[in-house]
Amino acid sequence: MTLPSPRADSRRRPAWSWGIGAAVAATVFYAILALGRWNAGDSADYDLGIFAQGADAWSRGHWPVSHIRGLSLLGDHFSPLLATWGVVWRIWPTPPALLVTQSVLLGAALGVIVGYARWRAGWRVALLIAAVGIFSRAVLTTAMFDVHEVAYAAVALAVLCIALLQHRFSLAVVASVWLVLTKEDLGLTVFAAGVAWWWMYRGEGWRRPLLLAGIGVAGVLVAMLVLGAFAPGSGTGYLAYFGIGTSNKLPVPEDHSLSPQRLLPVLMYVVLALVIGVRSKLTVLAIPTLVWRGVSSNIHYWALDFHYDVILWPIGLLAFVDVVTRAGRVAGGSEAEESVSRPSLRSWEKAAVGVAVLAGFALAVSEMADRSVAPASLFRTAPVVTDIRTLAADHLPKGARVATQADVGAYLVPSYDAYSLRTDQRPSVDYVMFTGKPKWLYQVPQCAKDKLVRDAAQVWRRGAVTLVKLPHRQRVTPTC
CATH class of the missing domain: 3.40.50 (Rossmann fold)
Incomplete structure (x- = not known):
């Protein structure tokens, strides 16, 4: 039996403190932005009003129905995990309760990522990840545009990525089940996790990767059945953006041309992974989201102004940590010893990371300017x-x-x-x-x-x- 390295144990303690510190800072920051928009009168029916009505229904033991959306929310998206919002609503029955809950979820996701980065790659990388992660446009669009179910996915994806990197199958299964209960398309991401497990640990055989892939497939099938049951005759209308079924009646501009804007999510992932992170096997997890967004006729799926990029956020950041960790491992060090040193990157890699960091901050500043968020709104009502x-x-x-x-x-x-x-x-x-x-x-x-x-x-x-x-x-x- 191999005993844990004392050196590894000594690094876990500061990793915990870094993770908790990042989680608290991010939660407070995102809550200030979200509540500031609420007080400024910038919150909307779509989607805060919709999810607030759903949470109210869950809290009374009913299926989530939204009159604003005009249907049962289980016929709109497969998100049974949002029943937890019903618990929150019982305690604090007001839309800001959901804004705060989302802030906690996003903050927790960043805390997990930063804590892992501190443990595996050292404080310099952890500090970079904390700064880049908290101010990423991918997460700011979620924090500043009311609430969405994908906040739950951010936490689960961070855990799933770490489970893959650490060869922790049970943890990967838990995170995968969490994901398929969050939204119908995330079953595709879980299927990709099965592919990634096979690629990373090919010598172990097919049982584990097939189980992960099976959870993903089962998640998609169950989601389609539930959506069809709660939206009789059509199922989810969002498939219409892919040429399947009938419209969901949302007045969303569509474009069937081969617009170069379809590549914007890909560029966002490259920025999130700080360029060099795209070499990580974790990038496989981003492929389903990038593909379905790129082939859709819904122009909102291509844009960087909504919440869709938050799915890529934990994958990109941890993919970068993975690549940097491998570059910084001490010659002759073993995985069991968890020995890492300062990343040894080539000049062009350092330059690419620098450009990506600057691009990421520029995108974040642009998003905050577009949303006209004033933190002072937290203390006054418009x-x-x-x-x-x-x-x-x-x-x-x-x-x-x-x-x-x-x-x-x-x-x-x-x-x-x-x-x-x-x-x-x-x-x-x-x-x-x-x-x-x-x-x-x-x-x-x-x-x-x-x-x-x-x-x-x-x-x-x-x-x-x-x-x-x-x-x-x-x-x-x-x-x-």
Whole structure:
């Protein structure tokens, strides 16, 4: 029996402290950004309002239904792990609870990555990973654009990558099951983990890689069956972006051309892996996500402005750590001794890493500027948020059915039954609320707002917010 190296044990202690420190710092930073956007009135129905309604349903022991989305969320994405949000909602029934939970998940993922980097590659690499990781655009887009189920995937992917690198099969199985319960496409990533295990440990045979791949395949099949059961007749409408089935009715711009923008996620992965990390076998795990995003007709899947890159984030960072660790291993040192030294990189590799670091920070600064995030918003509430709450408290009965513009609904959950004021849904409601904020996602045309006001039984205005009481419960469509 081989006893643990005293030297390895001595490095695990600072690794834990580095990991915890990075997790706490990242959690606080992401929470400030998310709550700042909430207080500034920049949170949206899509997706905070949707997931808040889902969490409210889970908390009451019901299947997750969102009136904003217009369907059961188990017919939208296969994410049973989000039942844990129901537990959070029972404790703190407000959308900011989900923002804080997501911040904790993202912070935990970075803590795992930094702790491993400190243990395997030393403090210099850990410090680089902490700085690059916390300010990566891939994770900032998630932290600053409400909430998404992929925050759970970030933690599981970090654990799965480390399990692969450390030859820890049981841990890999746990992380794989976690992933297939997070979202339907992540079964493909788990299948890729089976391929990576075979590539890394070919001498062991096929049993373990086949088991991992089987978990991935089973996850996809179960997800498709559940999605079909909760969305009868169509299953997940997102397959329409790949030429399969019918549309999910989301007004997303599509492009079937061979646009070079399809390669943007690939470039993001190269930046996340600091160029040289692409040589790691962990890169196999990124391939399914890069492929399905690249071949889709949904232009949002190609863009770097949404949450999709957070799947690549832990893979790229740990792929870099893997390559650096191998470059820095002391000649004659063994894996059992866990002996590492300062990375021995060639000049061009150091230059490539430097360029990637600068590119990563530039992308992060651009994202924060685009989102106009002001951390000071954490300590003050914007007038538009106050106006939404005041109008609702003064004129809406508890549980009222309200059709809302995309920048309103999340602020009415859970006290009121919010619906989406969009042409593809036509909800049956008693009230309508919208704002005059310019350049908002899914903005209601001004002529449609004017028509709603003209036909209203009663109208209340406060600042940029308008609340309309309809003559009777009716289906509303924001058309002119």
